[in-house]
Amino acid sequence: MIKKYIMERKSWIFFFLFMQLFILFVSYLDAAISLRSAFYIVFLLTIMLILFVIVRYKKETKFYKSLEEWESDLDLSNVLHAESPFEKMVESTLVNQTNLLKQSAWENRVSLEEEKDELLSWIHEVKTPLTAMHLIIERVEEEKIKSQLSYEWLRIHMLLDQQLHQKRIPFMENDLYIEHVELKPLIFKEIKALQSWCMQKGIGFDIELEVPSVLSDAKWLSFIIRQILTNAVKYSESSDIVIKSSMQKGHVQLEIRDFGRGIDPKDLPRIFDKGFTSTTAHQDQAATGMGLYLAKKAAEPLLIDIDVQSQLHEGTTFTITFPEKNEFVRITGM
Known part of the structure; x- marks a missing residue:
């Protein structure tokens, strides 16, 4: 994180270094200004900059560290409250987008549940005529035709069975009975x-x-x-x-x-x-x-x-x- 912070503030740091070099350059050209005093001032300003960066680093990166550690699971409770105006802009955008995603996820889930219920209902409705069809096939006297019809009936029955269980598998843990x-x-x-x-x-x-x-x-x-x-x-x-x-x-x-x-x-x-x-x-x-x-x-x-x-x-x-x-x-x- 400290490397990223320095990269983010590099323009400020370069500007500060330029100003220190400018002070030394002016003191070199102007005999009235002691070069030794100029070096002393630059030294003190550099120490002050380092202390300032340390303090600001801790303050300015708290919010972004919490974002970095965030698991992106639509739960913003672990993200620290924003303090600076720019942090508040980021926080506001995150909250709005998260709420939109939650709403969208909820709507999709409801839609999938409705689709699943409709399909399961349809499968159960289809099983009734299939059962009747099986009884009719049993009464067919021609063995060859009866065998062919039974095979095709079995294929339909198996495909419906697969569809039924495919829709139930995501929720099967709620349906287990171990015995x-x-x-x-x-x-x-x-x-x-x-x-x-x-x-x-x-x-x-x-x-x-x-x-x-x-x-x-x-x-x-x-x-x-x-x-x-x-x-x-x-x-x-x-x-x-x-x-x-x-x-x-x-x-x-x-x-x-x-x-x-x-x-x-x-x-x-x-x-x-x-x-x-x-x-x-x-x-x-x-x-x-x-x-x-x-x-x-x-x-x-x-x-x-x-x-x-x-x-x-x-x-x-x-x-x-x-x-x-x-x-x-x-x-x-x-």
Whole structure:
């Protein structure tokens, strides 16, 4: 800060030095003025300037130091009250701009909340005709047409489900309920939802659950598993998907392994990025690039770690690692 202060006042300092040199120059030209006395006066004036700069530095930089330490979070309570006219100008501008930003942020938040509520309401309204459509599809006798309709219905249902959870994720910490979740009924429920699609693609499931339950939120854990299972089914053909649970180093791990087309090594670091779709099948119009991104976002508040290993043309393994019991103290306090 002192360097900045000196740079700010350099014109004054240069003017002072010029005046001292001017005094010495005049005393040199005028024999009536003692050069020694002139040097003495210059010395005293320089000492006075240094003392003056020290005093003014402390006084003039207090306000600007508080600005420098300000976290720019629209809270001006930590900024010192302005004293000089120029400081008051700065303070007035900051207060006005901060109030405008607060008002704008509030209006945007209200607008987003209204948009979110409208979308959630629309999604819930759409689910009613979707349910009726599913019942109608069940009555179709032609198996081929029934299978195709069921697949398209499932795609619509999955997309709506993603939209619903995408809007809820920013507020999911207010919706968490941590409990012992039985894995078997939860996994079977998600498999049942994909049953028609799996039958169409000739996909089966091999389930081995050494650890039958985990501590988590059942609703959000279902959503995470749903996204991973959907990916596994989408990119597999005529093979089994292996689901295992085990205890590893004090943590429960749930492993979901498919034998599908796998993931290109260059794509692995990006599969959880928003909107990313595989570079090996970039023309796939059905891929949204949102499923794994939302699964990762939902896993963070639950302290769940999702790891992926894959070999191209051999298959992919997703490993869901759950936190230890004592790590949920922070979550249950939300």
